[in-house]
Amino acid sequence: MDTVPARAVIPSPTVxxxxQAQPRPAPGDAIVAAALVHPDIAxxxxxxxxxxxxxxxxxxxIEIIKKNIEPIELHKTGWVISPQLNRFTENANRQELVGPTARHARLKGSKGSLPLPLGEAxxxxxxxxADWINSLS
Incomplete structure (x- = not known):
């Protein structure tokens, strides 16, 4: 059986x-409001x-988010899976993977991950x- 992907566009409701119809908040209003309440978001x-x-x-x-959501582990939130997070962390830390912009100049052990382009990271x-901010606002 073949499937056809479909997408529905549902307009946002008018309050x-x-x-009296109320004005719709601008898309960034919720983020700004969340930043005013949560210093970590700011x-x-x-x-x-x-x-x-x-x-x-x-x-x-990542450090800000991990500290903010303690004791929950980041990979258990559904926002990222462990292999993605591990690949990001190893790339961020290892000069031999990303060059001189890495967090560390030398680390023990050998690299286990494939290079992750900065744009993908x-x-x-x-x-x-974005998922974290949505969870707090």
Missing amino acids: VIDG EALRILGRRPLDWVELYKL QELIRGIV
Whole structure:
């Protein structure tokens, strides 16, 4: 049996109070509100706004999230699976995988992961940050 992927677009509802349609919040309003309440979100957004967003900055984002969600382990949230997180961590740490922008100059042991392009790492971490912010707001 063949399947055909389908996608439905459902417009967001209009909130009506006392017969008056209420303005829809701007997409970033919830994130700004969350940053005002959660200092960790504010710090993560500051890091995301920096350029370049290198391995050190990406790893800081993971550290912020891990500390924020303790005692839950990051890979148990559903935002990232262990192999992805392990590959990211090894790449962020190992100079022989990512060059001089790695977090460490020398590490014991041999590399076990395949190189992870910085752009893919940025996409992965941005997705984790977005899921984390959504969980708090």
